[in-house]
Amino acid sequence: MAETEKLLVAEHIVKRYDMKKKLFDKEQKTLKAVDDVSFYINKGETFGVVGESGCGKTTLGKCVVRLHEPTSGKLYYNVDGEMKDLLNLDKKESFEMRKKIQIVFQDPYSSFNPVHTIYEAFDEPLRIHHMGNKEERMEIIADSLRKVNLQPEYMKRYPHEFSGGQRQRICIAKALALKPDLIVCDEPVSALDVSIQAQILNLMRKLQRELGVSYLFIAHDLSVVQYMSNRIAVMYLGKIVETADAKELHNMCLHPYTQALLSAVPIPKYGEKMAQMVLPGDVPSPINPPSGCHFHPRCEHCMEICKCEEPALRTIKGTTHQVACHLFDDDERFE
Amino acid sequence: MENTLNENVLEVKDLQTRFRVQKRVVNAVSGVTFELKRGKVLGIVGESGCGKSVTAHSVLQLLPKVGHIENGSVMYYPKDGEPIDLSKYGPKSKEIRKIRGKDISMIFQDPMTTLNPVYTIGDQIVENLRKHEKLTKTEAKVRVIELLKKLGIPNPEIRFNEYPHQFSGGMKQRVMIAIAMICNPEILIADEPTTALDVTIQAQILGLMRSLQEEHGTSIILITHNMGIVAQMCDDVAVMYMGRVVEFGTLKQIFTEPKHPYTTALLRSVPVLGMDSDEDLETIEGSTPDASTVFKGCEFAERCKEARPECFKRFPKDTFFEDGHRVRCILYEENENG
Numbered sequence: 001m002a003e004t005e006k007l008l009v010a011e012h013i014v015k016r017y018d019m020k021k022k023l024f025d026k027e028q029k030t031l032k033a034v035d036d037v038s039f040y041i042n043k044g045e046t047f048g049v050v051g052e053s054g055c056g057k058t059t060l061g062k063c064v065v066r067l068h069e070p071t072s073g074k075l076y077y078n079v080d081g082e083m084k085d086l087l088n089l090d091k092k093e094s095f096e097m098r099k100k101i102q103i104v105f106q107d108p109y110s111s112f113n114p115v116h117t118i119y120e121a122f123d124e125p126l127r128i129h130h131m132g133n134k135e136e137r138m139e140i141i142a143d144s145l146r147k148v149n150l151q152p153e154y155m156k157r158y159p160h161e162f163s164g165g166q167r168q169r170i171c172i173a174k175a176l177a178l179k180p181d182l183i184v185c186d187e188p189v190s191a192l193d194v195s196i197q198a199q200i201l202n203l204m205r206k207l208q209r210e211l212g213v214s215y216l217f218i219a220h221d222l223s224v225v226q227y228m229s230n231r232i233a234v235m236y237l238g239k240i241v242e243t244a245d246a247k248e249l250h251n252m253c254l255h256p257y258t259q260a261l262l263s264a265v266p267i268p269k270y271g272e273k274m275a276q277m278v279l280p281g282d283v284p285s286p287i288n289p290p291s292g293c294h295f296h297p298r299c300e301h302c303m304e305i306c307k308c309e310e311p312a313l314r315t316i317k318g319t320t321h322q323v324a325c326h327l328f329d330d331d332e333r334f335e
Numbered sequence: 336m337e338n339t340l341n342e343n344v345l346e347v348k349d350l351q352t353r354f355r356v357q358k359r360v361v362n363a364v365s366g367v368t369f370e371l372k373r374g375k376v377l378g379i380v381g382e383s384g385c386g387k388s389v390t391a392h393s394v395l396q397l398l399p400k401v402g403h404i405e406n407g408s409v410m411y412y413p414k415d416g417e418p419i420d421l422s423k424y425g426p427k428s429k430e431i432r433k434i435r436g437k438d439i440s441m442i443f444q445d446p447m448t449t450l451n452p453v454y455t456i457g458d459q460i461v462e463n464l465r466k467h468e469k470l471t472k473t474e475a476k477v478r479v480i481e482l483l484k485k486l487g488i489p490n491p492e493i494r495f496n497e498y499p500h501q502f503s504g505g506m507k508q509r510v511m512i513a514i515a516m517i518c519n520p521e522i523l524i525a526d527e528p529t530t531a532l533d534v535t536i537q538a539q540i541l542g543l544m545r546s547l548q549e550e551h552g553t554s555i556i557l558i559t560h561n562m563g564i565v566a567q568m569c570d571d572v573a574v575m576y577m578g579r580v581v582e583f584g585t586l587k588q589i590f591t592e593p594k595h596p597y598t599t600a601l602l603r604s605v606p607v608l609g610m611d612s613d614e615d616l617e618t619i620e621g622s623t624p625d626a627s628t629v630f631k632g633c634e635f636a637e638r639c640k641e642a643r644p645e646c647f648k649r650f651p652k653d654t655f656f657e658d659g660h661r662v663r664c665i666l667y668e669e670n671e672n673g
Contacts, residue, residue: 052533163622193382194560195619198604202615220533223563227606227616250609264538265608266563270590273567278542279535284501 006078007181007214008064008101009040013073017246019287031287033059034070035238041182043078046208047216048229048246050222050261052283057218061184064216065103079099099129102175106187108167112159115233115278118145119155122174129178144173147210148203148226165196169203174205184216189316201228222265226250231320234258237286237294240313244321254323256299301327343412344554345371345394345439345522350407350422352386352393361627363389363402365578370659371522371571376548376555378569378586380562380601384623386578387558388613391524392542396426413438414521431644437467440515444527446507450499456510457495464517482513486543505536509543516547523548524556529564541568562605566590574598577624577634584660596639633665641666 015034033056041047049057050137062068064075066086069246075086077097086097105111112121124139131137142152148169168188175183185204189197201224207213219225224247225232233243234257242255260279281298284290290297296306305326313324314334328334352364364386371377379387392398394409409421411434424431434442442465443449451459460482461475470478476495483491486509499507508528515523525544529537545568548555557568565572565586572589574582574597582595593599603617621638633639636646646665654667 039400052535082573155485165622193623194601195382195604196622198616198618199620201606205615222534223608223610226608227610231589238524246612263610264534266537266541266561266567266591267564268602268605268607270587278538280539282505282536283533298430314337 005043006040006083007043007206008078008216009074009076009083010064011038011074013037013063014071015056015068016071020045029287032238032289033286034063037073037235037240038237039233039240039243041214041216042230043181044208044214045230046217046228048217048219048225048232049235050219050225050232051235052108052220052261054237054283055235056274057235057288058186058279059221061103061186061216061218062233064182065101065184066098067103076238082320084165099178100180101182102178102180102183102197103184103186104171104175104188107191108164108171109191111171112167114159117156117158118170121159122155122177125174128260131178140177144177145170147176148208164192165199168192168196168200172200172204172207176211176213180213182214182216184218186218187220188217190219190221197224204228210317222261234261237284238290239294239324240322241295242321242323243313246321248319248321254321254328255325256301256327257295260276260298303327305329342372343370344373345412345556346408346410347394348408348410350390350409351405352389352398352402353405354399354402356401359627360370362578363626364393365576366407367575367580368653369573369580369583371554371556374548374552375570376557376568376571378565379558379575380560380565380572381575382560384577384626385575387575388526389578390575391441391526391556391558391581394421394524395433395439395441396421396424396431398426411439411522414422425567433467436463436515436520437518438520439522439524440518441519441524441526442508442511442515442528445531446504446511447531449511449565450507452499455496455498456502460510460514460517463514467518479513479517482517483509485547486513487539504532505539508532508536508540512540512543512547516551516553519551520553522554522556526558527560528557530559530561537564541596544568562602574601577630577662578626579634581635582661584656585658588656588658588660589623594656594660594667595635595664596666597635598642600640621636 013034014036017031018035019029019031021028022324037060049060051057059068063070076083077086089097102121119141123137126137126140131140141155145152145154146264150169189200192200217225229246231243232246233240236257242253242258253262279298292308293311296302303326311324311326313322315322316333317335345365347369350364350367354361354363366388379390381387393404404422407422411419411421421431457479460479464470464475464478480491480495483494488494488506488509502510503633529540532540559565569586571585573580582598589598593602600617600619604619606616619638632647632649633651636642651663651665652668653661653663655661
């Protein structure tokens with residue numbers, strides 16, 4: 001079926017950073033920013049990744065765009081029905097694939113070169129990818145600006161002439177100019193005010209309906225991710241602890257961390273008080289993560305097995321809901 | 336009510352704060368009025384640049400050199416003693432220094448930059464305590480460790496001698512709360528206390544503030560842009576836009592019967608957990624104008640869906656409803672008149 005065709009499949013992605021060895025360090029320390037993460041994104045859907053700072057969500061996004069080369073793992077990308085291994089391409093193919101996956105960064109203020117006009121910023125990638133002659137390129141730029149509700153004349157202006165919300169629109173337009181299938185959005189609205197945030201979210205949804213692009217939507221705000229996404233992955237210390245449909249995640253999440261994360265979101269409604277499920281402690285350092293299940297020191301259901309054995313990500317029968325937690329080791333609902 | 340004590344602990348009337356930036360005059364706060372009730376939490380909400388932080392800084396005269404209070408009064412009613420108008424004292428006067436950190440204290444947004452990196456945590460808390468109370472170093476240390484324990488900092492005796500870089504973000508914010516709360520202030524001003532923190536840590540800090548408030552009966556002014564935090568923490572709410580309070584009321588009034596178009600739009604523009612994602616979010620068109628813009632009429636008129644020609648011509652007046660609910664909008668002035 002066309003609807004559920006997979007666009008991107010990531011298998012066992014690992015991204016390790018070797019820390020600088022200090023004088024008295026006995027051994028080389030490594031930071032596992034992304035640790036054995038597998039997921040897929042369907043065509044035309046939004047896949048949300050949510051987690052606290054330091055959980056590796058941004059690194060994961062950068063691995064997908066190949067701004068960082070993953071240490072190990074496989075990335076498959078659907079090119080006209082054929083799954084291509086993104087990490088094993090020759091130079092020419094690799095260059096072609098760069099067009100297909102674009103990224104929108106968090107901070108619209110630092111994403112532009114202040115001495116280049118919007119036209120220059122847009123034109124460079126178009127020129128590199130040989131997208132027609134000058135007139136055609138101008139038309140592409142004007143067209144993508146129109147798509148994000150900005151006037152094409154704005155391309156003659158400099159970045160400082162725009163407000164934060166407008167700049168984020170321009171970032172989205174710039175990503176769209178190369179006609180990608182997948183846009184990685186790394187915290188696209190967290191630097192914006194609430195009223196502007198709503199404009200950007202609505203715009204992104206409109207573009208998805210019209211152009212059928214897929215999003216990998218990375219954010220720390222669970223209510224925004226839940227609103228935007230079809231499916232959501234919850235990350236903790238470099239690992240996915242739960243993936244589920246957006247609605248299902250809200251109604252019947254299983255992992256204790258997801259439950260805590262959900263209950264920690266303040267609800268903007270009168271009379272609905274937050275559930276008093278406050279998670280103790282801080283997120284541990286990813287350089288030296290806790291043994292076994294990384295979440296066990298903060299978990300109220302911690303058992304002996306959690307301290308020594310890492311739980312595997314298991315799927316509930318007949319669904320796409322996946323959980324990595326020892327609480328469900330004997331649960332019959334799982335495959 | 337306690338004998339003849341005023342119900343309000345802080346009354347800000349018609350406060351105007353101006354900044355002079357290179358011959359330009361910026362009205363950051365232009366005529367803000369609100370009351371803080373004793374033992375209650377007042378939330379000030381608004382988007383960036385609406386003047387909510389400047390209002391809070393004006394209360395304690397913590398404005399930068401280019402800023403000054405042009406007009407208005409900030410009446411503080413201490414538990415015992417005469418009411419004091421804080422706006423009449425100079426920013427460096429003895430009187431205001433006595434009040435700062437003792438009767439009224441403040442927590443800032445970014446705990447990473449507000450602590451001094453070359454002093455230990457203990458030193459920084461003791462400094463505030465010994466400035467306002469005559470205590471020996473050992474007595475002060477006992478008090479500080481007691482408070483740190485209450486704030487959920489593990490091994491406070493050891494942590495007392497550690498430096499800020501050894502603390503995590505959430506722990507640093509706890510230290511900031513300790514500095515603010517060590518003298519048992521009557522009013523605590525919290526300027527976006529959890530914006531720099533993760534959600535699970537935010538929940539910890541908010542819970543902590545709530546329990547401290549219940550224990551000591553502190554009145555809190557909570558400045559935030561997050562409607563969720565307001566709904567969870569506050570008793571009264573002031574909604575600000577472009578340096579003015581556009582709506583003021585109890586939590587229930589603001590959330591169940593918001594009157595000002597800006598409040599309504601603000602409430603509807605945030606995604607809520609579990610909401611139907613088929614619906615589009617309500618947006619407020621355009622963006623916040625520059626702070627130095629001079630208005631002839633309502634500041635919000637340009638972005639308002641219910642704006643009328645009259646809105647652009649004159650300033651709206653406050654319209655009062657039952658139980659102190661007040662709205663600054665022309666739409667309601669007419670309703671009242673006829």
